[in-house]
Amino acid sequence: MSSPKQNEMEVDDAGSSNTNVMASSGTVGSVSISLHPLVIMNISEHWTRLRAQEGTAQQVIGALIGKQKGRNLEIMNSFELMFARIEGDIFIDRDYYATKEEQCK
Incomplete structure (x- = not known):
């Protein structure tokens, strides 16, 4: 293969490699996650409340509250977040988030 010219980018042929990004089914996970029923x-x-109010299924966004110790993650609580969708982008209401976060302390 010749060296690329200054304005060209060298690209590997994606079809030539047989790389598997998924772990085999016998692989033991290296992270432990505990999700509380709450x-x-x-x-x-x-989600149910928004569906009842809007009449159709809606996307919901929220924050997860938990703690991490090494490779162990425990998710203990959560709360909904207010957001706006503008031209396909999602913007979270930071004031609402800060208020809810303060209530969880």
Whole structure:
């Protein structure tokens, strides 16, 4: 292969490699995650409430609260977030987030 010219980018042929990015089914996970039932209930309630109010399924966004110790993650609580969608981008209401975060302390 000749060296690339200054304005050209060298690219590997994607079809030539047989790289598998997925771990095999026998691989043991290196991260332990504990999800408290309250989190599932909070998310479900938020989605259900919005669906009832809007009449159709809506996207919901929220914050997860937990703690991490090494490779162990424990998610203990959550809360909904207010957001706006502008030209396809999502903007989270930071004041609402700060208020909810303060209430969880």
